[in-house]
Amino acid sequence: MDLLERRMRIARLIAKELAGTIGEGEREELSRWLAEDGLHQEEYGRLKMSLEANDRVWEEQAAGRRMTDAYWERAKRRIRKQRRVAWSKYAAAIVLPLAITAFWLMNRETPRVQVPVRTAAITHGVVKAQLQLADGRKVELNDTTRLCIKETGGAEIQTSDKMVKYTGRDTVEMPLTGEDRYNTLIVPRGGEFALELADGTRVWLNSESTLKYPVHFAGNRREVVMTGEGYFEVEKDAGRPFIVAVNGVNVRVLGTSFNISAYNEKVVTTLVEGKVQLQKGIDSVTLTPDQQGIWQAGKSGFEVKRVEARNYSLWREGIFCFEDTDLETILDAMARWYNVNIFYMNPSLKSMKFSVEVKRYENIEQILRKIEQTKRVEFDIKDRSVIVRE
Structure with a gap:
């Protein structure tokens, strides 16, 4: 064409x-x-x-x-x-x-019978995900799913209470198959889900995120691969560090709580408690509580700054919290959660800074109207699109 x-x-x-x-x-x-x-x-x-x-x-x-x-x-x-x-x-x-x-x-x-046009209802996200098993099976999950799946090696996967949970004793021995068996939890746009890994580590995944992980953590390593955003509460194990690989950055911990956001070419790690080490190639940095480490493509090294760490994990408690954050970042989060498209009448609007704290389960229109009260920006909603204008 x-x-x-x-x-x-x-x-x-x-x-x-x-x-x-x-x-x-x-x-x-x-x-x-x-x-x-x-x-x-x-x-x-x-x-x-x-x-x-x-x-x-x-x-x-x-x-x-x-x-x-x-x-x-x-x-x-x-x-x-x-x-x-x-x-x-x-x-x-x-x-x-x-x-x-x-x-x-x-x-x-064109003459035709007039039929009322239905505007697509914009609703907040819900508890939903897809679990992809190592043998190729796929299981759709929601907040009412109740399943018990047997895995090779004796592990069981239970899905209940809005969480995927791996039960059965974790092992430091290699699996009988001679290779690790990996499962993947996929959370779509407009969804959220949580899981408990075989070692007891808990992970909450935000919308449009994935986590690839072994059914058992074998040997002296515990490593998972993530995209999107997740909050981790890592089970302590001094002999086996926990590593999250995300966009080429390795986040290495022993036992701690932290949030990672990596929806684009920026990886933002925010430490709530404990200590983590970030590594990208030859660059590395260690974070202490209420510090945030940022790696961005095209820039050298890690940027470290002090923040109110809890604000970056409130999403798992049902709250959007942004402190002096650019409008593009705020609306990108809304777009993923409410599954809408965002259009800017003027690209310069993307860099405007706002501080917003609202309930994650509110109607999107109520949230946008609160931002409009600043008198700096206006929004028009059409079907599943939000148009941003001055």
């Missing part, structure tokens, strides 16, 4: 979304286009607000046609001034708003 064809296709999808006739597959296609480039999100936001703000114009079809015709005539005059080789690029730039106008008019003119 060439550039012009794709722009026409996207224009049709935006118009269908505004008219409330877009299908699920089409909505996913539009979401992929929006995710490709921040400029797409800005263009989408401007067009959407312009059309919705001037909805009264479309009630008069003749006026709407005149607007479309005038737009096209102006465009053609400008195009004639461009060199032929620039046609495709220039036409692609103008076709989106023009085509949306045309598709919108056609949609409004």
Whole structure:
């Protein structure tokens, strides 16, 4: 599909979304286009607000046609001034708003039975996850799942009380199979779950996170691999350090409580109690309670700063807590928990700082209105999208 064809296709999808006739597959296609480039999100936001703000114009079809015709005539005059080789690029730039106008008019003119349009309900996340076993089996979990699964080597997996729990004595011997057997807990967008590992260590996983871990911790090591965000309460074992591998950073502990957030190219480790050592290549740093270690791609070494550590783990107690945090980080957390898309009318809004403490199970609209009370930013909610504007 060439550039012009794709722009026409996207224009049709935006118009269908505004008219409330877009299908699920089409909505996913539009979401992929929006995710490709921040400029797409800005263009989408401007067009959407312009059309919705001037909805009264479309009630008069003749006026709407005149607007479309005038737009096209102006465009053609400008195009004639461009060199032929620039046609495709220039036409692609103008076709989106023009085509949306045309598709919108056609949609409004088509006679059909009026059916009330349902706006997708935005609800908070729930307790849910998928457990992938070493033998390939997959088990869907929620807050009512009650299962007992036998594992090779004598371990049992029990799922109850919103937690996956491994029972049976952990071992320092190698498994009979001669190799470690790994399970993976996957928490999707809009979910959360917890588990207790074979050594007694407890882990709470936030939305859009995974944890890969052995059924038994064999030998003198305890190592897991994580993506996303997790809170760890590590069982003490002086002879076997516990290691969390995340985005190339190793977090090494003996017995402690800490939070790790690594949704992008930044790994943020916040120590609640005990002591942890962070290592990335030849760089390493040791944290003490209420310290935070940050490793970011493209920067050398670890940044260490003092924080109120408890604030970074309140999410597992049902509270969003952000202290002097940029709006992008805050809304990214909301997007994962409420499973929504965020669009910024102006990219500079992402860096604005806010301090927010709200209940994690509140309606998202109530949370956004609290941020709006600062008079620095406003939000519009459309279906499963949140548009951010000044």
